Amino acid sequence: MIKLSGIRKTFGKQEVLKGIDLIVEQGDVVAILGPSGSGKTTLLRCINYLERPNEGEVAINQLKVNVKRASKQDIHTLRKKTAMVFQNYNLFKHKTALENVMEGLVIVQKLPKRQARELAVQALEKVGLGGKLDEYPSRLSGGQQQRVGIARALALNPEVILFDEPTSALDPELVGEVLAVIRKIAGEGITMIIVTHEMAFARDVASHVVFMDGGVVVEEGPPHQLFGTPKEERTRQFLKRSIQEWSYSI
Amino acid sequence: MKIDPVFIWTAFVKLLSALPMTLFITAISVGAGLVIGSIIALLRIYKVPVLQHLAAFYVTFIRGTPMLMHLFLVYFGLPALIDAVSGAFGWTFKSSSVPILVFVLIAFSITAGAYLAEVIRSGILAIDKGQLEAAYAIGMKTPQALWRIVFPQAFAVSLPNLSNSLIGMLHGSTLAFTVTAVEIFAEANIVATTNWKYFESFIAAALLYWGITLLIEKAVAVLEKRINVYNRGGVA
Ligand SMILES: Nc1ncnc2c1ncn2[C@@H]1O[C@H](COP(=O)(O)OP(=O)(O)O)[C@@H](O)[C@H]1O
Numbered sequence: 001m002i003k004l005s006g007i008r009k010t011f012g013k014q015e016v017l018k019g020i021d022l023i024v025e026q027g028d029v030v031a032i033l034g035p036s037g038s039g040k041t042t043l044l045r046c047i048n049y050l051e052r053p054n055e056g057e058v059a060i061n062q063l064k065v066n067v068k069r070a071s072k073q074d075i076h077t078l079r080k081k082t083a084m085v086f087q088n089y090n091l092f093k094h095k096t097a098l099e100n101v102m103e104g105l106v107i108v109q110k111l112p113k114r115q116a117r118e119l120a121v122q123a124l125e126k127v128g129l130g131g132k133l134d135e136y137p138s139r140l141s142g143g144q145q146q147r148v149g150i151a152r153a154l155a156l157n158p159e160v161i162l163f164d165e166p167t168s169a170l171d172p173e174l175v176g177e178v179l180a181v182i183r184k185i186a187g188e189g190i191t192m193i194i195v196t197h198e199m200a201f202a203r204d205v206a207s208h209v210v211f212m213d214g215g216v217v218v219e220e221g222p223p224h225q226l227f228g229t230p231k232e233e234r235t236r237q238f239l240k241r242s243i244q245e246w247s248y249s250i
Numbered sequence: 251m252k253i254d255p256v257f258i259w260t261a262f263v264k265l266l267s268a269l270p271m272t273l274f275i276t277a278i279s280v281g282a283g284l285v286i287g288s289i290i291a292l293l294r295i296y297k298v299p300v301l302q303h304l305a306a307f308y309v310t311f312i313r314g315t316p317m318l319m320h321l322f323l324v325y326f327g328l329p330a331l332i333d334a335v336s337g338a339f340g341w342t343f344k345s346s347s348v349p350i351l352v353f354v355l356i357a358f359s360i361t362a363g364a365y366l367a368e369v370i371r372s373g374i375l376a377i378d379k380g381q382l383e384a385a386y387a388i389g390m391k392t393p394q395a396l397w398r399i400v401f402p403q404a405f406a407v408s409l410p411n412l413s414n415s416l417i418g419m420l421h422g423s424t425l426a427f428t429v430t431a432v433e434i435f436a437e438a439n440i441v442a443t444t445n446w447k448y449f450e451s452f453i454a455a456a457l458l459y460w461g462i463t464l465l466i467e468k469a470v471a472v473l474e475k476r477i478n479v480y481n482r483g484g485v486a
């Protein structure tokens with residue numbers, strides 16, 4: 001179980017997260033929705049301390065990391081238990097697809113090379129890139145790069161994978177292949193938190209949906225409830241706008 | 251003026267005896283310069299309190315003064331400092347027992363460090379922060395992330411500048427002759443004066459420097475090609 005309590009984050013004078021509480025159960029797929037600038041990315045980055053919150057606690061199963069007492073070791077442990085898929089993929093450009101996936105297994109988890117290679121190949125096969133093991137990122141399409149990013153996260157067998165708008169940098173025709181991969185691994189019981197603008201995807205794949213606006217969680221619930229019968233006016237407005245945009249873009 | 255072409259060859263062969271000294275001075279100063287430069291660059295990039303300002307001062311001062319000045323400041327200043335410290339602690343150690351070459355190497359390392367700091371700094375800054383974050387996100391620690399992810403790519407980006415610095419230090423190593431270290435240029439001077447054939451000797455020296463420079467450029471080109479395999483293509 002992942003439990004965020006009272007997460008606050010300010011940048012300069014701007015309070016971007018105003019006390020976020022969130023519980024994610026083992027095997028949950030949580031979709032986080034919200035307008036741009038509402039703090040979704042910042043929240044994800046606070047979970048693995050790429051951003052240090054100003055206040056609050058991040059707990060992953062037994063490990064509880066409170067900002068006030070977070071040591072370097074705590075943060076390192078937190079990062080080993082989580083993995084992240086970035087909007088811009090952030091692949092290691094000087095390493096092949098296989099090397100990208102092996103890096104964490106060998107350097108962080110200290111697995112023997114052979115075993116790391118096996119796991120990395122498995123992960124890349126799972127995302128449909130078994131034939132691109134030795135390609136460098138510069139030779140892969142955006143969709144393929146993002147799938148390597150997913151394989152890199154997946155191979156580490158983390159307790160949760162954090163996705164930050166994994167498809168929003170992609171050309172529209174490449175979005176589908178990446179969503180299909182995420183959908184597939186969601187079906188395998190891996191805990192995931194996904195920030196996304198893909199409403200249909202969130203509705204179909206998520207077990208729990210969170211709507212954020214202005215640095216707070218406005219409303220959360222199962223997808224049928226949040227999309228079907230949203231309680232808050234702000235949620236309704238947002239969904240209306242997003243679904244309009246979504247239909248225009250077709 | 252009469253030129254003795256055969257003597258150019260004779261001189262060239264004689265100069266080869268000083269080649270190892272030139273290569274040694276260049277290699278050590280660039281090697282030490284890389285270490286100094288990396289530390290300086292990181293102090294500035296990570297904005298380490300106080301030290302970042304010292305680092306910035308070092309870079310502007312050294313780059314703002316001639317290399318020969320660094321050599322003389324070290325050559326004349328350091329022995330006095332050593333003797334003063336040694337005296338204060340009552341040691342018997344004297345600066346006169348330190349080989350001249352050591353002062354040359356220290357001075358040139360200081361010079362190279364400042365130039366390389368800027369080369370390394372711009373190389374590191376050219377690597378997008380996202381990759382560093384990805385490294386942290388998979389649980390790597392800062393030294394691992396720098397060493398395995400950032401530095402190799404920064405090195406590739408910086409290769410042309412590094413090559414320029416290396417050639418600059420090779421040519422700069424001629425200044426060592428002013429404090430009687432016998433590298434190629436000093437040897438050329440000796441060959442010139444003992445044979446009264448100045449022009450031929452220095453032509454030979456020029457050819458030798460040119461040759462080494464061409465070799466460096468060639469080697470860098472090969473290295474660049476090998477290292478930058480990952481930049482080819484680019485479908486995305
Ligand atoms: N590193 C940063 N420095 C300053 N402001 C930031 C930084 N990161 C994000 N912000 C600000 O925080 C707010 C929330 O950003 P973000 O978490 O990226 O929102 P979202 O992902 O929901 O679009 C924005 O106003 C953004 O400008």
Ligand SMILES: [Mg+2]
Pocket residue numbers: 040041042165
């Ligand atoms: Mg965002």
